[in-house]
Amino acid sequence: MSKATIGVLMIVKNESKHLAECLETVKDWVDEIVIVDSGSTDNTETIARQYTDKFYTHTDWQGFGKQRQVAQSYMTSDWVLPLDADERVTPELKSSIKKVLADNPKQTCYTLDRLTHALGKFIRHSGWYPDTITRLYRREETQYNDSLVHESVEIPKGMTKAHLSGDLLHYTFDSLSQYTGKTQLYMKSWADQREGKKRSGLTGAILHGFFRFFKMYIIKRGFLDGRHGLLLAILSANTTFTRYADLWIRDYVKQQDNKK
Structure with a gap:
């Protein structure tokens, strides 16, 4: 049986500040990185192309959900890991994701806990942690919904949810x-x-x-x-x-x- 593959899905715009640090946490163990840009005017594209040749520009903005669907249409990996540029995969989270790839289950999507850093501090209360979100799923089994904002992964009937160990760090804003x-x-x-x-x-x-x-x-x-x-x-x-x-x-x- 061939090894299950995984790809990172990203939608970006003017993310030169964060993009490299995010991609450094996944570059050595994912099989593909797909980035869809909605019209950056900084050097986001230059940074992105240091990590992947699957960089696409799509300026017909129809909302966050639709843009993630566009990004997924360019992917070929078995599993999809959506990330935002201001997020970082921790070593513990990486290990739990790799275990999923080894098991390669079907009809299962995975949630994880996101720990947010805002205004110079990690926020561990305020309803911000654990910020549990669905972030790992098989490409052929589901995708993001059509929401303009606060988009989420659709969970088809009969699909099982499981939880990954390890936090996803989120460096949201400093000012x-x-x-x-x-x-x-x-x-x-x-x-x-x-x-x-x-x-x-x-x-x-x-x-x-x-x-x-x-x-x-x-x-x-x-x-x-x-x-x-x-x-x-x-x-x-x-x-x-x-x-x-x-x-x-x-x-x-x-x-x-x-x-x-």
Whole structure:
């Protein structure tokens, strides 16, 4: 029986800061690295081509889910390991993935725990850890869904879920400006996906923001992350408020236009 193969799937844009460090954690043991770029203006492509010849540019952006589907269409490996440029595979996680390849089961996908580093510190509470996500599956058995944002791997009926040991490290943002830049696209995509399907009001937006803070800082024990936990809870509450307020404004503007 031939050895099962594995490929890394990546979608990127302007990731020159992180890309090399991510690829260094997988370059020696994966069989292929497929990277789809949505229009980088830095030297992302130059860095990527030092690790793979499977680099493609696809600027017809239809959302994160669709972009991951495009990347998977270029893959030939038996197993798919999706990674973001700001993530790092730890030695323990690598070992557990290689064990899966040795066993090579069918109709099984794997979850893992992601440990996030934000504003100079690993966040171990606040609902951020363990951030359990599905990240290893057989290429011919499933793929990502069509979501514009917060995309996820589809789990077909009858497929088993198992869990990998070892953390995936996630170096998400080091400054508030980076946080703002990252969340702007997510907030807009979130509202785009729900516009016309979900109603919101200003009071509801305020309540959603408040409960987001309460859940993150109190229920999820964000206070154990110290001042970082407090800041992240405030930022998350503001993001949640803004998303729902955006829905309300869009609906209000449409109502005013219809009255003209």
